Amino acid sequence: MEAYVFKNAFSEYMRLKxxxxxxxVAGGLFMAARLFLNVNGGESQEESYxxxxxxxxxxxxxxxxxxxxxxxxxxxxxxxxxxxxLTRPIPRPQFLLLRTLASALAVMIxxxxxxxxxxxxxxxxxxxSNPYLFHDLTAIAVGSLAYGTxxxxxxxxxxxxxxxxxxxxxxxxTSVPSMPGSVYLLSVSSYLTAIAxxxxxxxAGQNNPFGSLASALGTNTLxxxxxxxxxxxxxxxxxxFGAWWFSRSEYLPREDAE
Amino acid sequence: MIxxxxxxxxxxxxxxxxxxxxxxxxxxxxxxxxxxxxxxxMLRLITGQMRPTTGTVTVLGMDPFANTEVYKKLGYCxxxxxxxxxxxxxxxxxxxxxxxxYDHKRAQLLTEQNLERVGMATRGDGKIAGYxxxxxxxxxLAQAMLHDPDIILLDEPLNGxxxxxxxxxxxxxxxxxxxxxxxxxxxxxxFEVEQMTSSILLLHRGRLLATGDLRVIRELIDxxxxxxxxxxSEPRKWAEQLVALPFxxxxxxxRSGLExxxxxxxxxxxxxxxxxxxxxxxxxxxxxxDNNLESIFRYLVNE
Numbered sequence: 001m002e003a004y005v006f007k008n009a010f011s012e013y014m015r016l017k018x019x020x021x022x023x024x025v026a027g028g029l030f031m032a033a034r035l036f037l038n039v040n041g042g043e044s045q046e047e048s049y050x051x052x053x054x055x056x057x058x059x060x061x062x063x064x065x066x067x068x069x070x071x072x073x074x075x076x077x078x079x080x081x082x083x084x085x086l087t088r089p090i091p092r093p094q095f096l097l098l099r100t101l102a103s104a105l106a107v108m109i110x111x112x113x114x115x116x117x118x119x120x121x122x123x124x125x126x127x128x129s130n131p132y133l134f135h136d137l138t139a140i141a142v143g144s145l146a147y148g149t150x151x152x153x154x155x156x157x158x159x160x161x162x163x164x165x166x167x168x169x170x171x172x173x174t175s176v177p178s179m180p181g182s183v184y185l186l187s188v189s190s191y192l193t194a195i196a197x198x199x200x201x202x203x204a205g206q207n208n209p210f211g212s213l214a215s216a217l218g219t220n221t222l223x224x225x226x227x228x229x230x231x232x233x234x235x236x237x238x239x240x241f242g243a244w245w246f247s248r249s250e251y252l253p254r255e256d257a258e
Numbered sequence: 259m260i261x262x263x264x265x266x267x268x269x270x271x272x273x274x275x276x277x278x279x280x281x282x283x284x285x286x287x288x289x290x291x292x293x294x295x296x297x298x299x300m301l302r303l304i305t306g307q308m309r310p311t312t313g314t315v316t317v318l319g320m321d322p323f324a325n326t327e328v329y330k331k332l333g334y335c336x337x338x339x340x341x342x343x344x345x346x347x348x349x350x351x352x353x354x355x356x357x358x359x360y361d362h363k364r365a366q367l368l369t370e371q372n373l374e375r376v377g378m379a380t381r382g383d384g385k386i387a388g389y390x391x392x393x394x395x396x397x398x399l400a401q402a403m404l405h406d407p408d409i410i411l412l413d414e415p416l417n418g419x420x421x422x423x424x425x426x427x428x429x430x431x432x433x434x435x436x437x438x439x440x441x442x443x444x445x446x447x448x449f450e451v452e453q454m455t456s457s458i459l460l461l462h463r464g465r466l467l468a469t470g471d472l473r474v475i476r477e478l479i480d481x482x483x484x485x486x487x488x489x490x491s492e493p494r495k496w497a498e499q500l501v502a503l504p505f506x507x508x509x510x511x512x513r514s515g516l517e518x519x520x521x522x523x524x525x526x527x528x529x530x531x532x533x534x535x536x537x538x539x540x541x542x543x544x545x546x547x548d549n550n551l552e553s554i555f556r557y558l559v560n561e
Contacts, residue, residue, distance in 0.1 A: 004356040015344075080340035084401065087305050087334045088357040089326040247324060250308050 002098060005090060009099040013068055013106035022064070022110040026117040029056050033121035046132070049122040053136055053196075057118055058189055061111050061140060062169035065147030068103040070162050072096070073251070074155040082251055093243035096152070100239065104148035111140045132196065139196035142231050146188050149238035156245050185222075188234070194227030259283055259409055259440045260304055264313035266464075267299050274299035276464035277313070282442055286435045288451040288472075289444040291461035297444040298337055300461065301411050304442070305334045317409065330359075333402035337413035337444075339394055341386040347397045348373060348382035351404060358405040372400040377426060391418025399427070409440045416450050428453050448554070460554070467558050475554060482557050483507055483519040486526065489543025490515050496541075499533045515543065 033052050040048070073096070076082040085095065115136050119127025127133060147169075154168075155161035176187040184190045260282040267275040275296040291297045302308045303315045306322030306329070315322060322328040342350060348369060355365035373379045376396040381389075386397065395418055402410055412431075416424050431454060435441055445451050451458060452472060460468040460475070468475055490496055493511035500506050505522035520526040523546075534541060 001356065001359045008353060008356070080338045081342060083307065083334070083336045083338065084354060085357065086307060086324070087329055087332070088354065089329040089359055090357055091326055092324050252302070252307060 001090060002094060005095060006098045006102050009072075009102035010105060013071060013103055014109075018106075019110075023113065025060065025064075026110070026114040029060070029114050030117040030121045032056060033118050037122065045122050045130075049119065049130060049132060052118055052122065053115070053132070054193065057111065057115055057136065057140075058143070058192060059170075059174065060114060061107070061143045061192075062147050062173050062188070063166070064107045064110055065104075065144060066151050066162065066165035066169045068107050069100070069148050069151035069155060069165065072099045072103050072152050072155065073246075074161050077251055086251060092247045096156075096243055096246045097239060100148055100152045100242070103152070104144040107144040107148060108141050111144065112137055115140060135196045139192045142195055142228075142235075143188065143192045145235050146192075146231050146238075149235050149242060150188070153238045153242040153245070156242055156249065188231075190222060191227040191230045194222035194224050195231065197224055259318060260442070261316045262300070262303070262310075262313065263315075265300075265303060265310040265315050266312045267296075267303060267308060268311045273464050275303065275310075275461075278461075278464075278466045279313075280459060280466060280469055282440060282459075284435070284438050284440045285457060286431055286441045286443060286455035288455050288458045289442055289461065290446070290448070290451055290458050291444075292446050294463075295446075295461040296464040297446075297461055298413055299464075301334070301413050301442070301444060305332065305411060330405070331408045333405065333407035333410045335398045335402040335410070335412040335415055337417075339391070339418075341394065341397070343387035344385060346383050346385055347378055347389065347393070347400075350386060350397060351382070351400050354401045355404050360405075368404045369400075372404045375403065375430065376400045377423075392420055392423045395419055395427075396423070399430075403434075407439075410434065410442070412441070412443045414444055414446070416445065416447070424450070424453075460558070462558070475558075483521055484523040484526075485517060485519055485546065486523070487517045487543075487545045488515050488541050489545075490539065490541050492539055495537070496533075496539055499537060499539070503529060 029052075033048075033056075036052060037048060073082065076085060086092070115133065116127055119130040119133050119136075121127070123130045151161070151165045151168075154164055158164050173187055173189045177184045177190050177193075262278050262280050265275060265278045266273065278296075278300065289297050289300060299308070303310055304317060304322060306317070306325055309323050317325075317328050318331060320328050322332070342353075345353070351372060352365055352369045355368050356362070358365075360368060369382075370379065373382045376399050378393065378396050378400060381393060386394065389397070395415060399412070399415060402412065416427060419427055431441055431443065435455075443451070443454055445454075456472045458469070458472045458475070459466060488496060493513070493516045497509045497511050497516055500516075500518055501509050503520075503526070505520050505525050507519045507521060509516055509518045511517075530541075533539065
């Protein structure tokens with residue numbers, strides 16, 4: 001049954017309509033990267049990729065997570081179909097974790113495809129000569145799980161959580177890394193940058209049209225070990241607390257609960 | 259099988275169910291009440307989607323809230339008309355069979371058996387988005403029965419079914435009840451319930467107003483003056499004949515007909531065709547404003 005819950009959720013997230021949308025996003029990133037390179041021919045490939053990855057790829061990751069995470073439970077509540085799922089003999093924690101995992105895998109695949117597109121745009125060919133690609137794919141995998149579990153937890157606690165998640169994805173994750181002092185430690189993005197082992201985006205792209213944007217992403221000096229540790233703690237906390245919360249809370253179709 | 263002990267449920271300042279105590283055993287039991295009476299709240303408590311604010315609810319001796327052991331033996335057909343619209347009826351039932359813990363082969367077999375049972379075997383491959391209300395109800399029933407549960411809860415299951423569909427549905431409920439299942443059906447339509455069972459729970463504004471045999475409640479109603487409306491082009495002539503009957507208490511007439519009150523509805527109904535035949539008076543329409551749920555509640559709460 002567990003395998004089916006995962007498979008069912010994953011196939012739901014990978015429906016053709018959704019895949020097409022995210023393939024278009026990946027194509028958009030490719031085009032944006034090509035445009036950037038045409039305008040700024042002088043930048044090194046490493047610097048260009050690093051900045052584009054921070055500006056585009058790792059901004060897209062929380063957005064994709066927010067959208068896919070909403071499919072884990074909040075969409076079911078909005079569409080009232082949650083009643084069919086919660087009256088089945090599946091332990092709630094298992095059900096939630098399996099669906100969260102399926103959602104994170106879907107995000108991983110979509111964002112991974114975008115990373116490949118971006119890498120191909122900068123390095124040519126399939127983009128496999130990019131020395132940062134593996135690190136970025138690793139950071140994407142970790143980020144998918146981190147954002148996924150965090151957004152699912154938010155959706156379990158907050159009504160109409162999509163707004164909160166999108167605010168977090170766009171406002172929080174964009175502004176917090178550039179705040180003074182140690183505030184950047186409150187951003188998931190800072191730890192993912194550390195795991196990716198890329199130069200901090202704020203140090204790149206000073207002489208191009210995206211320079212100011214890149215600077216706004218701030219600098220951080222976190223080591224990969226700290227990044228891994230922080231993300232492991234975040235994922236574990238959100239998954240365990242979310243499962244516990246879900247197992248004891250009522251989830252009724254939206255207007256019935258009000 | 260199902261037991262509620264002083265169960266109440268509040269939604270903020272609003273009470274959904276108020277201090278309900280009852281037991282429900284095998285056979286068909288109807289949960290009767292007007293919209294907002296607390297029927298769905300009671301079913302949600304029994305299906306463990308909600309917890310009671312006070313009191314207890316037990317199903318097969320267990321607390322049903324998020325209890326997988328209870329869900330193995332309980333089938334639920336919710337009132338909502340929401341589905342995974344992009345899926346076919348067959349895919350929907352199969353998916354829920356897998357969620358009930360069956361492997362692929364068994365889930366396929368159960369899906370086919372239950373689609374056949376609800377008359378959807380040949381129409382199961384259409385997308386749910388294109389289904390009529392009746393087809394949706396049938397699919398919902400199929401998913402509720404597929405794991406052969408001991409308890410089946412059906413929330414307003416006859417909504418949207420055509421007469422043939424209703425007859426088939428009711429016949430299926432009777433078959434299930436004969437096989438020892440505990441079936442609870444909620445409805446706000448009295449005549450529907452009368453076709454299904456005589457065992458009822460009557461809810462009104464969250465309170466359990468009456469339990470037991472519907473015929474007893476019927477008799478209780480019949481002790482009160484019973485209103486009958488006749489549609490006729492000759493209301494005066496009809497009134498003249500009807501006031502002469504000893505069990506007719508009052509007659510009021512207008513251009514299109516008349517409304518009367520009687521203490522003995524059965525005697526009145528017996529006398530009606532005789533008067534019509536003997537005096538050559540026609541009736542174009544006939545209704546009993548009291549023959550509905552609202553009037554039962556009025557009687558029971560002495561309003």
